[in-house]
Amino acid sequence: MPPGPRARGESATRRELLASLVAVAAPWAARPCAAGGERSTPIGVQLYTVRSLLERDFEGTLAALATIGYREVELAGYHGRTPADVRAPLGRAGLLAPSQHVSIEAIRDGLSRVLDEAHLLGSKFIVVAWIPEAQRSLDGYRAAADLFNHAGERARAAGIGFAYHNHAFEFDRLDGRVPYDVLLERCEPRYVAFEMDLYWIVKGGGDPLAYFDRWPGRFPLVHLKDSTGPPAHRMVDVGAGRIPWKAIFARRDQAGIRHVFVEHDTPPDPLASIRRSYDYLRRLGV
Numbered sequence: 001m002p003p004g005p006r007a008r009g010e011s012a013t014r015r016e017l018l019a020s021l022v023a024v025a026a027p028w029a030a031r032p033c034a035a036g037g038e039r040s041t042p043i044g045v046q047l048y049t050v051r052s053l054l055e056r057d058f059e060g061t062l063a064a065l066a067t068i069g070y071r072e073v074e075l076a077g078y079h080g081r082t083p084a085d086v087r088a089p090l091g092r093a094g095l096l097a098p099s100q101h102v103s104i105e106a107i108r109d110g111l112s113r114v115l116d117e118a119h120l121l122g123s124k125f126i127v128v129a130w131i132p133e134a135q136r137s138l139d140g141y142r143a144a145a146d147l148f149n150h151a152g153e154r155a156r157a158a159g160i161g162f163a164y165h166n167h168a169f170e171f172d173r174l175d176g177r178v179p180y181d182v183l184l185e186r187c188e189p190r191y192v193a194f195e196m197d198l199y200w201i202v203k204g205g206g207d208p209l210a211y212f213d214r215w216p217g218r219f220p221l222v223h224l225k226d227s228t229g230p231p232a233h234r235m236v237d238v239g240a241g242r243i244p245w246k247a248i249f250a251r252r253d254q255a256g257i258r259h260v261f262v263e264h265d266t267p268p269d270p271l272a273s274i275r276r277s278y279d280y281l282r283r284l285g286v
Helices: 012-025 047-056 058-068 083-093 104-109 111-121 138-157 179-186 198-203 208-214 245-250 270-284
Strands: 043-046 072-075 096-102 125-128 161-165 193-197 221-224 259-262
Touching (some): 043 047, 043 096, 047 058, 047 072, 083 096, 083 111, 104 111, 104 138, 111 125, 138 161, 198 208, 259 270
Parallel strands (some): 193 221, 221 259
């Protein structure tokens, strides 16, 4: 069955103990505390959102993101450039790239190169973006988890975090199991974190708050995009849909959230979209 809310009678002490154990096992789980009430989670953006703009004007687009107020980006490829050619304009725009998406094939066949590039770009995390359709059986998910454990152990030894990013298909039941649960159960918390895409988990029928409750500290990264809700689940800017953002950010410590990335897969006007999302998140106090 999908994870439900934690039993009402369980004490806060037990929840705190679970969270502290995960924090010991996974060093990325601890989130710095804000001083003087200041926002402690920088608002980032997934560059997939502005991919068409980057192809036309890479440096100008990065500068536009910084003008909106973004200080972090998550990479989704290099747009025909070398990592060094990406690093320089990021620096000129005053942007950090703490995370980057990579393919499962790159992890399987070229992990050393991926880790070297992460170091060059100053990335703290490498994130597998998805599991290919041909591998989406229970045995396939288990094999993916085993690969992630191996890759995550090597990444941790190199000082880099490793994570997996979900879509909705991980919530399609297979023989009574939820594949996302299989991954969370089989992946070793010391080596594998999860980047929760809040739009896709909601579209898939999952409850983000229940996952934060059941697996505290496992979600140091999240993707922020909103949903109009069932049945259509149309993707909209953050704050324009029905995802309970206040409740989610009230649980950021429990979830272990350290980096948040605004994303919209197909916005008509990418810069206008991410500006609206950024403005909403600032008003929310993220």
